[in-house]
Amino acid sequence: MGPASSGARLAGRYMRRAVVTLVALLALLGTGIPTATARSGPEPAACPAAIATAATCFAGRDTTGAYYSIAIPNEWNGSLVMHAHGGPDLEPADSDPQRSADDLERWTVMVREGYAWAGSSYRRGGYGAEMAARDTESLRRLFVREFGEPRKTLLHGQSWGGNIAAKIAEGFGTDAKSPYAGVLLTNGLLAGGSRGYDYRVDLRVVYQYYCGNHPRPTEPQYPLWMGLPAKATMTEDDLRGRLQECTGYASSPTERSAVQQRKLDEILAVTRIPERSLESHLKFATFTFRDIVHNRLGGRNPFSNLGVRYSGSRDDAALNAGVERFAADRSARRDLSYDSDPTGAVSVPVLTLHAIGDPTVFVEQEAAYRASLAGAGSGGYLVQTFTAEDEHSGLSDAEYANSIAALSSWVDTGRKPTPHSVAASCAAFDASYATGCFYRPDYAPASYASKVRPRPGGTQWPALTAKRAERWRQQGDVGIAP
Known part of the structure; x- marks a missing residue:
């Protein structure tokens, strides 16, 4: 039996088994995502419009609580593409039932090329490459149990998701044989996480040096490496307002004040971040940092900017003397490195x-x-x-x-x-x-x-090696808890 007929037979079996469930699901939710919070096997779901007549789709929730979506083309070539999505998404805190459905809609190109496709929403929002790797591998095993070995x-x-897939490629979360x-x-x-966010660390301190409003002098002060205090109520709109107040980034150049333009120019020159993505990077350096520090590392700091020499400003000496400096907690740096x-x-x-x-x-x-x-x-x-x-x-x-x-x-x-x-x-x-x-x-x-400016001298974190990762694993209690 060829891959195409095998895919059609599998799809037909599930369609017959769950036609009543499908009708109920589609009546409740057009996206085809199960509404029950109980863990469920794959049930038929509505496919994205681009593959509505070319594939059969399924959705469910695995034993860890992660929602997932699966698509099997009618003319299946017999191979499977497992997808690891990006982010990390911070909201909702639990698995997002819509995320995998949206990912399937984005990646219908894989299904149109004849591949079955499966993607997990991961068991929760927030940072955690190991968690996401394990949930991706868990979904692969579920696919094999339900639909057979591709x-x-x-x-x-x-x-x-590239970070997550790179870890899986090394056997992270899988059996000995990939x-x-x-x-x-x-x-x-x-x-990786231990150096992949360094340019956002630099943005956080450089922005505060020039703008001084995140936090404001009248607000409780906190070390910038944590992004925000754990219980801070700042919203993304609040952050955009402060960025606009300081730099006028959302206004046309003719509408910015001379002071705003100067500060914007200085921040962009020093950090080497494109103007169009400044807001996005500052959000990461605020809300994602808070998640990493408070929710994943127990308040420990994995970031350092000791010894970093900032340049590109009108007065580099004043900038380097004035930016906030901090050293990473070695155990936090280790755990973030091991995870990602x-x-x-x-x-x-x-x-x-x-x-x-x-x-x-x-x-x-x-x-x-x-x-x-x-x-x-x-x-x-x-x-x-x-x-x-x-x-x-x-x-x-x-x-x-x-x-x-x-x-x-x-x-x-x-x-x-x-x-x-x-x-x-x-x-x-x-x-x-x-x-x-x-x-x-x-x-x-x-x-x-x-x-991205390196962390020189004794603050430079050594590259993670397979031997070092294995040594840490044997020590136990290493990494970011799922």
């Missing part, structure tokens, strides 16, 4: 796709990831591709389709692609998707330190 399983991570045949990382946060830092110890093909102008996860993170694999002796498993795009959350569908096909062919044939061969194969997919191919096969990113 011909091969590929793993895809986007944004923070069940994943290959990994696709797109616009991935691949430097790649060791580079992969043993399956890994293909990356990254927009050169990504304003959220800078393309230089790819250099950090390349160095991790080289240090682990795994560089031969990595192919990196880059495009001239300048967005973070989504790239061309033709490129996604092309990338998953290139990875799948690499797995099947053992022939490693090159950036040039991947770029050349994109046109065939663009004939269907008409979203463009923007590859730059000769591009190589500069070092991570060229974009």
Whole structure:
């Protein structure tokens, strides 16, 4: 029996078993997400419009409380793409029943290419790469139990999901032998948590030096590494108001005061953050930092800016003398590193796709990831591709389709692609998707330190290695609790 007929038979079995449930679900919720809070197996669900007639979709909630969505194309090629989504989403605190359904709608390109697709919402909101890795692997096992073993399983991570997928690629949360045949990382946060947020640490202190309103002098003071106090009531609207008050970032240049323009220019020059993503990065340095520090690390500080030399301002001496300085708690740094830092110890093909102008996860993170694999002796498993795009959350569908096909062919044939061969194969997919191919096969990113100021001397955290990670694991009670 071929993959297509196998997929149709599986879908038909579930349709017959749960037709009454499907009618009830669709009457209650058009997205097809189960409304019950009890843990449930996969039940039929409405597919996104783009694949409504081309696939059968399912939804449920696993034993950890994570909601999930699954799609099996009518013409199934027998392979499965497991998806790790980005974020982290801070709200709601529990698993978001809508998140995996939204992800499926975003990634119908994989289903249109013939792959079954499965994505978890994760068991809770907030930071935790290990938690998300385990929930992704748990969903893969659920898929195998319910629908059978795929011909091969590929793993895809986007944004923070790239960090999660990079950890899974090293066996994090899986059995000794990886069940994943290959990994696709797109616009991935691949430097890991212990250094991947350093530029937001720098933004937090530089912003406060120039603006002095986060917190205001009249408000209770707190160390900036925590983002916010645990019980602070600041909202995103409040933060936007303070950013606007100081820099006028939401106004046209002609509407900003001279003082606002000067402060905005100084902040952007020193932090090297694009103006259009300034608000987003400050939100991460506020609300995500609070989650990491208070909810995941028990109030301990994983961040340091000791020894960092800030430059690009009109008065670097005054800036460096005036910014807040702090050292990381070593145990907090260790736990964040263990949870999220790649060791580079992969043993399956890994293909990356990254927009050169990504304003959220800078393309230089790819250099950090390349160095991790080289240090682990795994560089031969990595192919990196880059495009001239300048967005973070989504790239061309033709490129996604092309990338998953290139990875799948690499797995099947053992022939490693090159950036040039991947770029050349994109046109065939663009004939269907008409979203463009923007590859730059000769591009190589500069070092991570060229974009994100390193933490020098004794405050520089050593790169996580597989041996160090294993030693910490054996010590027990390491990492961020799920």
